[in-house]
Amino acid sequence: MIALKDIKKIYFIGIGGIGMSALARYFHSQQIEVSGYDKTTTPLTKALEESGMAVHYTEDLNAIPKDVQLVVYTPAIPKEHAELVYYQQQGYEVRKRSEVLQIISEGSFNICIAGTHGKTTTTTMVAHLLRDSGYGCNAFLGGISVNYNTNFWSNQRNVCVIEADEYDRSFLRLSPDVAIITSMDADHLDIYGTEEALQDTFVQFSEKIKPGGLLISKYGLAREKDFKTDKQLRYSVSDNKADVYPENIQMHNGSYSFDVVIDGDRIEGLTLHMGGQHNVENSIAAITVAYELGIEKEKIKAAIASFKGVKRRFEYIRKDSDTILIDDYAHHPEELRALLTGAKSLFPDKKCVVVFQPHLYSRTNDLQDAFGESLDIADEVILLPIYPARELPIPGVSSEMLLDKMKNQHKQVLSKEDLLKWASSVDPRGKVIITAGAGDIDALVEPIGEKLGIRN
Known part of the structure; x- marks a missing residue:
């Protein structure tokens, strides 16, 4: 080249x-x-x-x-x-793209974050920790950092923080010094065919870690014993048998405070201003990177407290005592489960309404039962038609199919036009209204907010 x-x-x-x-x-x-x-x-x-x-x-x-x-x-x-x-x-x-990213990162100290979900938030957290603490990095993100309003920044330090994409096995071109694996749930089965083939590729990704490198992986992953690395730390938000885990988690108006235990050491008094316990887990992975790089505990605490999130990742469009409007990129059943569970735990006294746009016919078909189970967590569900992205329709696969998989009786499929009519007629008070999906639903967030009478 x-x-x-x-x-x-x-x-x-x-x-x-x-x-x-x-x-x-x-x-x-x-x-x-x-x-x-x-x-x-x-x-x-x-x-x-x-x-x-x-x-x-x-x-x-x-x-x-x-x-x-x-x-x-x-x-x-x-x-x-x-x-x-x-x-x-x-x-x-x-x-x-992956070939070019490989060449750019050659010769750098590379921190690569992979996973079928959680990787964008975790990557952005790692990059923010390194930037805010003064450590410095070049960042290639899969989302827009709210702190800096960009998905890229550069620094003189020869360190790259890279979101490692498993789609079409792109991440196998990277050579991490530190790798994070956040999840390995079935996804992209149009590429991989089976969940086992997907998991095999994550094992191959672990083999790309440089000699003497570090793997930070979520505790309990299906193939964690097969990962190849000189050093491994496993993290969990809920199991203290992991190497890294939180203690004393408390919720305060949509934010979390907690301590983190890392391989027997402690960082106390952390605050994360981001909703969802899954984001506490993402932050634990990022904190582990900073700790292993030798960044001071007080700088880690300050950086986590100043982290404003990623656009479309549990992003508060409106947050007050009466009304909550959240926008999120969730497009996989496990992401929806984490999103809806997090919203309901943070705001237990409010009705949870989700507006979801399924993404890809193949994903909707392959994971239809799991989608039904996850969507049932909400009190009310509105589905938009499937966003096709790169795919042609599959006969019989539609958003109506997901309705049949749900037990919830408060459910419907609406066109974009009818969704805006719905937003004009509904009273948002006492509700958590969530827009979710990886298609073009983000273009509807502002119009929905306007119809609801919400201004950010």
């Missing part, structure tokens, strides 16, 4: 993706001319344009630059995409 130092112009196909945009921001920070394509305008693409990157939104060979040294594409782009085909046929240097 061409040396990064020789790149003057670079083009991204799918520049608006969360991982792709982080890479685009990296190259832009290196004074390289960046441009790209995406199919729709989003707040993220607008932010890229405002920072000086050219983005176009039509699949048009006349609109693409011909004088680029590198073309980067996301695996979410169809193989027959006209721009991708053109660059490949014309002999340009064309690489997947």
Whole structure:
């Protein structure tokens, strides 16, 4: 591959993706001319344009630059995409996002966070801990940090914090010095075929850890005895048989205070201003990284207390005594379970209403029973039609299918238009209203809030 130092112009196909945009921001920070394509305008693409990157939104060979040294594409782009085909046929240097990230991180001390869920929040927590404490890092995030309003930042320190994506086995290109595995639940079965194959790949990821490196994994993972690493610490939010666990957890108006025991040592008086006990667990993993790097306990405590979260991860859109509106990226049954359980435990006196947009026909079909069980935790469920993303419809697979899997009688499927009509008619007082999904439901959060009479 061409040396990064020789790149003057670079083009991204799918520049608006969360991982792709982080890479685009990296190259832009290196004074390289960046441009790209995406199919729709989003707040993220607008932010890229405002920072000086050219983005176009039509699949048009006349609109693409011909004088680029590198073309980067996301695996979410169809193989027959006209721009991708053109660059490949014309002999340009064309690489997947994961290949480029591999090259960028070569020679760095790499902290890589993987897992079918929890990885974005944990990655952002780790990066914030290192930045806020003064340790320093380069961060490639899979979400937008609320503290810094970005998914990338750079630092002179030769340390990379990287969200390691298991989709299409991308994370096997990375070489971690420290790795975190947050979860290994069945997902991406359209890629892996079986849960066992997915778990095999996480074991392979553990084998990528450099000699003398550290694996921090959630306690009780199905294949934890098969992980290959020189040192392993296991963490849990609920089991003190783990190497790292919390004590004295208390809730205060949507926030948590707790202590952490790490391999016999203690950090006392931590405060996390983020909802959901699963986020306490995510913070424990991040705290373990900082502790193992030798960051002072008081700096760890200050950084966790100042962490404002990740956009669309248990994000409070409105939070007062009468009304709670939360937006979350949850798109897997276990993520929904953690989200809804967390909301109900934090606000037990309020009715829990979830508006969920299923993501992918294959995931909805493969995990339909688990989706039904998780959604039943809510008091009322509204489903939007399935967001297809990269997929074509599967006959018989629909949001109505999930209704049949639920015992809850307060459930319905609504179009986006009818959802806004519902929001206009409902009284939000005394309710926790949650929007959830990985599709385009985030574009509805502000309109829903307006219809409910809510202003952030």
